Amino acid sequence: MKHLPETPSPAEILQALIRFITTNPPGEEAACIMYIRQLLEDAGIEAQICALDPARPNLLARLKGNSDEAPLLLYGHIDVVGVDKQAWSCDPFGGVMKDGFIWGRGALDMKGGVAMLISSFIRAHRNRLPVRGDVILAIVSDEEAGGEYGASFLVEHYADYFSGVKYALGEFGGFSFHTLGRTFYPIMVAEKQLCWLKATIRGGGGHGSLSTSGVDCMAQLGDLLQSLSRTNLPIRVTPATKLMIDGMADALPILPKLLLKGLLRPPLSGLILKLLGEKGETFTPLLRNTISATVLRGGEKINVHPSEITVDLDGRTLPGVTVQQFIDELRQFVVDESIELEVLRHESCNAVPNMGLFPLLSEVLKEADQQAIPIPMLLPGGTDGRWFARLGIQTYGFLPMQLPKDMAFTQYIHAADERIPVEAVEFGTDAIYRVLERYGA
Numbered sequence: 001m002k003h004l005p006e007t008p009s010p011a012e013i014l015q016a017l018i019r020f021i022t023t024n025p026p027g028e029e030a031a032c033i034m035y036i037r038q039l040l041e042d043a044g045i046e047a048q049i050c051a052l053d054p055a056r057p058n059l060l061a062r063l064k065g066n067s068d069e070a071p072l073l074l075y076g077h078i079d080v081v082g083v084d085k086q087a088w089s090c091d092p093f094g095g096v097m098k099d100g101f102i103w104g105r106g107a108l109d110m111k112g113g114v115a116m117l118i119s120s121f122i123r124a125h126r127n128r129l130p131v132r133g134d135v136i137l138a139i140v141s142d143e144e145a146g147g148e149y150g151a152s153f154l155v156e157h158y159a160d161y162f163s164g165v166k167y168a169l170g171e172f173g174g175f176s177f178h179t180l181g182r183t184f185y186p187i188m189v190a191e192k193q194l195c196w197l198k199a200t201i202r203g204g205g206g207h208g209s210l211s212t213s214g215v216d217c218m219a220q221l222g223d224l225l226q227s228l229s230r231t232n233l234p235i236r237v238t239p240a241t242k243l244m245i246d247g248m249a250d251a252l253p254i255l256p257k258l259l260l261k262g263l264l265r266p267p268l269s270g271l272i273l274k275l276l277g278e279k280g281e282t283f284t285p286l287l288r289n290t291i292s293a294t295v296l297r298g299g300e301k302i303n304v305h306p307s308e309i310t311v312d313l314d315g316r317t318l319p320g321v322t323v324q325q326f327i328d329e330l331r332q333f334v335v336d337e338s339i340e341l342e343v344l345r346h347e348s349c350n351a352v353p354n355m356g357l358f359p360l361l362s363e364v365l366k367e368a369d370q371q372a373i374p375i376p377m378l379l380p381g382g383t384d385g386r387w388f389a390r391l392g393i394q395t396y397g398f399l400p401m402q403l404p405k406d407m408a409f410t411q412y413i414h415a416a417d418e419r420i421p422v423e424a425v426e427f428g429t430d431a432i433y434r435v436l437e438r439y440g441a
Contacts, residue, residue: 004042004043004044004126005042005043007039007042007043007119007122007123007126008039009119009426010115010116010119010425010426010428010429011097011102011115011422011425011426013039013115013118013119014095014102014107014111014112014114014115014420014425015095015097015102015104016035016095017032017035017036017078017095017106017111017114017115018093018094018095018102018104018105018106018107018111019093019094019095019104020032020035020078020093021093022078022079022080022106022141023079023080023081023082023083023105024079024080024081024141024142024143024144024145025145026055027055027056027079027141027142027145027149028055028056029055029056029057029078029079029141029142030054030055030056030057032078033049033057033058033059033078033139033141036059036078036114036118036139037049037059039118039122040059040061040118040121040122040137043122043125043126044125045061045063045121045122045125046061047059047060047061048060048061050153050154050157050158051149051153052148052149052153053149056141056142056149056150057141058138058139058140058141058149058150058153058154059137059138059139059140060136060137060138060154060158060161061121061136061137062134062135062136062137063121063124063125063129063131063134063135063137064131064134065131065132065133065134065135065440066130066131066132067132067133067440068133069132069133069439069440070133070164070165070166070167070440071133071134071135071136071162071164071165072131072133072134072135072136072165072167072168072169072436072439072440073136073138073162073165073167073168073169073170073388073393074117074120074121074135074136074137074138074168074169074170074432075117075137075138075139075140075151075168075169075170075384075388076110076113076114076117076138076139076140076170076171076399077110077114077139077140077141077142077143077144077150077151077171077384078106078111078114078139078140078141079141079142079143079144079145079150080105080106080109080111080144081105081109081144081414083105083416086415086416087416088416088417089416089417090103090104090417091104092104092105092416092418093105097422100421100422100423101419101420101421101422102419102420102422102425103417103418103419104418104419105418106418107412107418107419107420108409108412108413108418108419108420109171109172109413109414109418110143110171110172110399112399112401112420112424112425112428113170113171113399113428114139115425115429116399116400116425116428116429116432117137117139117169117399117432118137118139119429120429120430120432120433120436121135121137123429123433124433124436129433129436129437131436131439131440132439132440132441133439133440135436135439136161136162136165138151138154140154140384143383143384147384147387150384151384151387151388152387154387155387155388155390155391159391162388162391162393165388165391165393166354166356166392166393166394167354167356167357167393167394167395167396168385168388168393168394168395168396169395169396169398169399169432169435170383170384170385170388170395170396170397170398170399171188171383171384171385171397171399172188172379172381172383172397172399173185173186173187173188173377173379173396173397173398173399174186174187174361174365174397174398174399174400174401174428174431175399175400175401175403175409176369176372176401176402176403177403177408177409178405180252180253180256182251182252182371182373183369183371183372183373184248184251184373184374184375185365185369185372185373185374185375185400186244186374186375186376186377186397187358187361187362187365187374187375187376187377187396187397187398188376188377188378188379188383188385188395188396188397188398189240189243189353189355189358189376189377189378189394189396189397190238190239190240190319190349190350190353190376190377190378190379191319191349191378191379191380191381191382191383191385191386192285192290192316192317192318192319192349192378192379192380192381192382193316193317193318193319193321193346193347193348193349193382193386194315194316194345194346194347194382194386195315195316195317195323195326195343195345195346195347196312196313196314196315196343196344196345196346197291197312197313197315197327197330197341197342197343197344198310198311198312198313198341198342198344199224199310199311199313199334199339199340199341199342200308200309200310200339200340200342201215201217201220201221201224201298201308201309201310201311201338201339202215202217202307202308202338202340203215203216203217203220203305203306203307203308204305204307205217205304205305205306205307206304206305207303207304207305208301208302208303208304208305209303215338216305217298217305217306217307217308217309218305218306218309220309220336220338220339221296221298221309221311223336224293224311224334224336224339225293225311227333227334228291228292228293228313228333228334230333231291231330231333232270232288233288233289233290233291233329233330233333234266234288234329235266235269235270235287235288236266236287236288236289236318236321237264237266237287238318238319238320238351238378239319239351239352239353240319240352240353240376240378241264241286241287241318241378242264243353243355243375243376243378244286244375244376244377244378245260245261245263245264245283245286246261246264247373247374247375247376248260248375249261251373251375259272259275259276263283263287269287273287285316285380286318286378286380288318289315289316289317289318289321289326289329290315290316290380291313291314291315291316291330292313292314292315293311293312293313293314294312294313294314295311295312296309296310296311296312297309297310297311298310312344316380316381316382318378319349319350319351319352319378320351320352323343323346327341347382347386348386349385349386349389350389350394353376353394354394355376356394357394357396358374358376358396360435360438360439361374361396361398361435362374363438364400364431364434364435364438365400365431367434368400368402368427368430368431368434369402377397379397383395383397385397398431398432398435399428399432400427400428400431400432401420401421401424401425401427401428402421402423402424402427403421403424404421407421
């Protein structure tokens, strides 16, 4: 019998992943993907490489199930954001282990999660775990810049590989956070939709030394930016928001419970958000569509009034909200009809999450941490889950991490000195493995 090389520990895999510089752009994830492929092949698992660009490949692998239960998808991305102009206390690509943490870009988002997924997948194979449905592992490129070379490419060109899949485990969720004496573990079940717009302002232009004739683009720009900064779009209570707030409220003492429940009543929501102050900022994007001006273009010479200015707008809409509904909301505040609003990109997602796997995930977390209170989460940002949703796949953000009480997960995402406790990587690997043990039972 052929002797297979020993698989590195989850922590060692994470350290190796961090040392591959996969900053996106440009990404260049090939070397990292080939390292993962070698890990799988060393364990006796065949892996398939799929790529739109050879420098930006994706990896697919499968463990065969022993019944006709629907396949379960595990997926994650290995590209990361950059570190420019950030003051790190160590090499961001060194994968250093110190003070009980692994430090480096991607430790949390999401090479730490990828290390958990790979480790649990290999462990299931080596232990000959009798999984009931096929388990698919997909490691992708390009999540941080939209997914064109990664999940979007797989969904468009390899849809058959995911045939029958109903549920997936991926980012963003499963980490602990502590508040009011409780330990919550949010599991993402839905995410806000991306709706990028471009606002175009046109005017007469003219010499900079003279007053403008007709429309003054700069004055209109000022009015637009002020309107957007002061704008609170209408409260909308979606199914995912209700699941999240109810889950938190039901675990709290009576007064905080009533306060949170009040957020689900639009006549009271605005007042309660003001009363909550900074804490209310956590809930604001879960109850409203949001819009932010991010890129300005206009003007060519200091002595010429611009005749056209464009503003890129990062819009995020709640699940189920249409583009037209969003623009109608904006038009209540952007009242100047001469300002043109153009849709640059819109990506929708399911309005109502499928909660079929949530009880199993909750059970696993409660066994791993006796204090755990799992709650559904609506993510204000976006993940590759939106692409897999096009195949009817419900993603759960489930990369479990038991974090110190003084460590906020979001504090280090995309930030300097990103790090993860070594124990959290093993904690997550064990939790995902337990899901594989029980899936379909």
